[in-house]
Amino acid sequence: MLEEIQKLGANLVAISPEVSTAAQVTAQKNGLTFHVFSDIGNGVARKFGLVFKLPPALREFYQSLGIDLAAQNGDESYELPLSATYLIGRDAVVRNVFVDADYVKRMEPADILAGLRAIR
Amino acid sequence: MDSLTEQLEQMREASWGRWPAEKRALVEQSFRDIAASGIFERTVKPGERAPEFKLKSADGAEVSLSGLLRTGPVVLAFYRGHW
Numbered sequence: 001m002l003e004e005i006q007k008l009g010a011n012l013v014a015i016s017p018e019v020s021t022a023a024q025v026t027a028q029k030n031g032l033t034f035h036v037f038s039d040i041g042n043g044v045a046r047k048f049g050l051v052f053k054l055p056p057a058l059r060e061f062y063q064s065l066g067i068d069l070a071a072q073n074g075d076e077s078y079e080l081p082l083s084a085t086y087l088i089g090r091d092a093v094v095r096n097v098f099v100d101a102d103y104v105k106r107m108e109p110a111d112i113l114a115g116l117r118a119i120r
Numbered sequence: 121m122d123s124l125t126e127q128l129e130q131m132r133e134a135s136w137g138r139w140p141a142e143k144r145a146l147v148e149q150s151f152r153d154i155a156a157s158g159i160f161e162r163t164v165k166p167g168e169r170a171p172e173f174k175l176k177s178a179d180g181a182e183v184s185l186s187g188l189l190r191t192g193p194v195v196l197a198f199y200r201g202h203w
Contacts, residue, residue, distance in 0.1 A: 008193075012197070013194060017200070048163060050163055057149060061146060072203065082163075082196070086195075087128065088196060090189050094169070097163070104129070105128065107197075108124055109124055112195055
């Protein structure tokens with residue numbers, strides 16, 4: 001997938017609000033070569049209009065699972081970005097967008113590649 | 121091979137399957153609440169200009185959207201984290 005994106009001349013950039021150590025773990029674990037960025041405080045996600053606050057009942061639930069979001073994200077905002085994928089042309093114009101309230105969902109790789117072929 | 125969506129749904133079942141039903145319902149309700157909040161009307165849309173940004177990578181390198189776009193199109197993926 002990454003190879004196909006790069007063959008099409010595109011750059012893959014992944015962004016999460018986790019502090020760098022966590023992002024680094026993600027990158028190394030999967031042997032990935034693309035850029036993984038820590039968007040601490042969700043500044044970039046905010047520019048794209050993607051930030052929401054995790055409700056208190058869910059904070060407590062995740063805490064009970066041993067997930068310490070304040071430590072992972074370096075603040076106590078409990079803000080998160082929606083799951084989103086943007087395909088951006090060289091002119092900086094957004095061509096394709098996937099956004100979902102469900103954090104599990106992602107843009108299908110086939111749709112990413114089709115979108116990139118259309119941009120070229 | 122399964123689509124990414126199918127693989128992710130299998131991962132969801134592996135994880136959510138261990139949760140009590142009411143916690144699963146809580147998470148599903150939160151998705152509906154997000155949708156009802158109007159957030160989707162405020163997100164950057166196709167045809168709009170992507171906002172410029174700068175970020176440091178895990179290895180300390182600084183990258184900007186405009187810098188990346190000089191070499192080709194960009195696939196920008198936002199995710200909540202590894203959890």
